[in-house]
Amino acid sequence: MIDTRLLLDDFDETARRLARKGVDIALVDECRRLAEARRAQIRLVDAGRQEMNAGSSDVGALMRAGRKEEADALRLDLSARRANVEALERELRRVEADLDDAMARLPNLPADDVPEGRSEDDNVILRTVGYDPDRYGGREWLPHWEIAERLGILDAERAAKLSGTMFALLKGDGARLLRGLTAFALDLHRDSYEEIVPPHVVRGEVIAKTGHLTKFDTQAYRLRDDDLWLLPTGEVALVGLHQGEILAEADLPLRYMAYTTCWRREAGAAGKETRGMQRLHEFHKVELVKLCKPEDGEAEFHALVADAARPLEVLGLPYRVVELCSGDLTFSASRVYDLEVYSPGVGRWLEVSSISLVTDFQSRRGQIRFRRDGGGVEFVYALNGSGLATPRVWAAIVEHGLTADGTVVLPPALAAYVGVDTLRGRA
RNA sequence: GGAGAGGUGCGAGAGUGGCCGAAUCGGACUCACUGCUAAUGAGUUGACUUGGGAGACCGGGUCCGGGGGUUCAAAUCCCCCCCUCUCCGCCA
Numbered sequence: 001m002i003d004t005r006l007l008l009d010d011f012d013e014t015a016r017r018l019a020r021k022g023v024d025i026a027l028v029d030e031c032r033r034l035a036e037a038r039r040a041q042i043r044l045v046d047a048g049r050q051e052m053n054a055g056s057s058d059v060g061a062l063m064r065a066g067r068k069e070e071a072d073a074l075r076l077d078l079s080a081r082r083a084n085v086e087a088l089e090r091e092l093r094r095v096e097a098d099l100d101d102a103m104a105r106l107p108n109l110p111a112d113d114v115p116e117g118r119s120e121d122d123n124v125i126l127r128t129v130g131y132d133p134d135r136y137g138g139r140e141w142l143p144h145w146e147i148a149e150r151l152g153i154l155d156a157e158r159a160a161k162l163s164g165t166m167f168a169l170l171k172g173d174g175a176r177l178l179r180g181l182t183a184f185a186l187d188l189h190r191d192s193y194e195e196i197v198p199p200h201v202v203r204g205e206v207i208a209k210t211g212h213l214t215k216f217d218t219q220a221y222r223l224r225d226d227d228l229w230l231l232p233t234g235e236v237a238l239v240g241l242h243q244g245e246i247l248a249e250a251d252l253p254l255r256y257m258a259y260t261t262c263w264r265r266e267a268g269a270a271g272k273e274t275r276g277m278q279r280l281h282e283f284h285k286v287e288l289v290k291l292c293k294p295e296d297g298e299a300e301f302h303a304l305v306a307d308a309a310r311p312l313e314v315l316g317l318p319y320r321v322v323e324l325c326s327g328d329l330t331f332s333a334s335r336v337y338d339l340e341v342y343s344p345g346v347g348r349w350l351e352v353s354s355i356s357l358v359t360d361f362q363s364r365r366g367q368i369r370f371r372r373d374g375g376g377v378e379f380v381y382a383l384n385g386s387g388l389a390t391p392r393v394w395a396a397i398v399e400h401g402l403t404a405d406g407t408v409v410l411p412p413a414l415a416a417y418v419g420v421d422t423l424r425g426r427a
Numbered sequence: 428g429g430a431g432a433g434g435u436g437c438g439a440g441a442g443u444g445g446c447c448g449a450a451u452c453g454g455a456c457u458c459a460c461u462g463c464u465a466a467u468g469a470g471u472u473g474a475c476u477u478g479g480g481a482g483a484c485c486g487g488g489u490c491c492g493g494g495g496g497u498u499c500a501a502a503u504c505c506c507c508c509c510c511u512c513u514c515c516g517c518c519a
Contacts, residue, residue: 042477046488053488056500060445071499078499203509246437246474369474375456377474 001103001365007032008039017109020116020326027105034099041092048085052078104214107331108361114335117325124323126337129309131318136344143345144395145276147402148174151425156276166266166274166281168391173423177397177410178284178390180417182259185286185311185388192307193257193288193387198237200260201228206240209366211332219264230263234287235384239362242291246377247370253292253300257387260285277391278350286387291368294360297381301357305337308353308385315411317396318342320349330354332361341392345399350392355385398423 006014007028015028055078062071115124148154153174159167170178186195204227207213212232213220221230231237238256247254263282266274273279288307292300305321312319324336333356340349360379363369368380401408401423408423415421 039477042488046477049488052499056498057445059499063445075499082499248437375472 001361002106002109003360003364004031004035004038004099004103006109007035014109017112018106020110020114021107021329022118022327023106027102031099031102031106034095034102038092038095038099041088041095045085045088045092048088052082052085055081107329108334108359110326110329111335111357114329115323115325118327119325120328122325123328123338124325126321126323128320129313129318130316131320131342141344141347141399142402143276144343144398147345147398147406147408148276150406151408151423153177153423153425154276163281166279168277168280168283173418173420173425174394176418176420177394177414177423180414180419181388181390181393181397182284182286184414184417186257186259188311188314189257189286189288189307189387193255196238196241196256196258198231198234198241198258198260200231200237202231202236202240203227204229206243207232207236209243210236210239210362211365212236217331218267221263221265231260232264233262233384234258234260234285235289238287238289239291239368239382239384240366242368242380243366245368247291247368247380249293249370249373252370252380253290253296256289258287258289260287277395278346280391283389283391285389288385288387290383291363291380292383293370294378294381297357297359297383300381300383301335301355304383304385305339305355308339308355308387311388311393312339312341312352314413315393315397317393317400317411319352330356332356332358334359334361339386341396343392343396343399345395345402350396352389352392352396353386356383358382358384 002014011028011032015025018028019025055074059071059074059078062068062074115122117123145154145156149156151173153171155169155171159169162169201223204213204222207220207229211217212235213229220232223229237260238258241256242254261282262285266279266281277283288304290300290304309319309321319339319341322338322340324330324333324338330336335357337355338351339353339355341352343350359381362382363379368382369377370380371377397410397414398408401410403409407425410418410421410423412421
């Protein structure tokens with residue numbers, strides 16, 4: 001949620017920035033209208049309440065003075081007037097609900113230097129690391145699902161039998177590769193991020209306040225008999241951790257990581273771009289989250305991008321850093337860099353991390369604040385990104401490591417974590 | 428899951444219908460005293476919102492776990508929910 005004050009105090013500038021994200025000016029204007037209506041209504045309600053409060057204390061004073069008849073008369077008078085105030089309050093609640101609905105549809109403001117653009121096609125490739133196109137000529141590269149099924153480390157058929165399409169079942173070395181990858185990633189980040197094992201099931205209220213539960217975001221699975229939801233990403237738990245708190249300036253920045261399972265409905269998404277480990281309803285990921293002071297946001301963002309890229313470098317996987325243009329930015333982000341790993345078997349770049357600077361967009365809704373040493377209270381900035389999203393990295397490792405005899409050679413850094421340096425399957 | 432007790436400001440903790448945004452103690456901060464620290468004394472110290480003001484500030488409204496209700500008036504009474512503690516049951 002953005003600050004309604006921006007609409008009231010600096011409407012043109014705010015509308016201009018929102019327009020870069022493709023927001024219809026009519027919606028922005030509607031928000032301003034409701035914000036103004038809310039203020040006007042508050043003035044009416046407050047005046048009414050002030051009258052009632054004054055009258056009530058007069059009743060008390062008259063009672064104490066023993067002037068019971070005058071007190072009773074005033075009491076009846078106030079009783080009659082109460083309905084008016086209640087009507088004003090009802091109207092205020094209605095306006096606030098409308099305002100809230102409208103504001104919930106406004107995305108975060110993009111950072112000013114985010115490249116202009118309408119869609120994915122206008123995103124900017126900032127750099128490409130370790131990618132040599134010549135390397136991919138002259139031999140056949142297979143998609144990971146073929147390699148993995150042949151080695152017996154991935155069983156799509158039985159996964160479908162248990163749970164349907166877009167679920168994975170890993171076996172033997174495949175399972176160990178997943179486990180090794182997560183331990184590897186957690187160890188890599190251990191010096192700068194505190195490791196958390198959160199509950200994987202959270203209240204609707206918590207997920208709603210991180211912005212992952214709206215009319216437009218129906219990714220999360222819900223438990224049937226409770227208002228509890230499966231984590232769509234560890235970010236929900238890590239950002240939700242401090243909801244409703246006022247932190248001390250000295251506590252910041254907070255840097256957390258969590259290895260969690262993530263569940264996403266991915267409604268209607270099954271198709272050729274979801275084969276194998278490309279997109280799953282359930283996957284495993286190490287998530288990185290930071291809460292920091294506003295003035296540290298940009299620096300923490302770039303550090304987070306570097307942190308998210310480090311596993312790819314250590315694993316020797318070719319990747320590129322893409323800055324999302326204004327029109328392709330995520331709803332709650334002011335700036336996003338995607339990390340994409342090259343998948344030679346699929347022949348595409350696969351997104352393995354999306355690093356977002358969320359500014360105060362989440363912390364305003366979640367009321368995550370900090371107190372300056374001087375005394376003032378402000379919203380923290382939130383940042384998040386995958387420290388390692390296993391399915392696609394798993395896939396890239398399998399595809400890149402394929403040798404002529406069908407086995408898969410692991411990056412040296414992983415061997416100790418997986419327990420072998422080559423995946424040979426069962427044969 | 429059953430029975431009981433509780434949830435108040437940064438912390439502890441009082442407050443069972445009006446004089447309570449809230450005693451008291453502690454913490455933190457400011458000033459005074461002091462060679463420094465400590466000790467002592469005085470003072471300040473919640474959030475949100477709305478209006479006035481250039482601003483320091485000043486006025487109004489809301490908030491005592493969350494939501495509803497009763498009443499002229501609710502931290503206080505009633506209902507629902509969440510959480511914590513104790514006992515019982517169950518259990519990895």
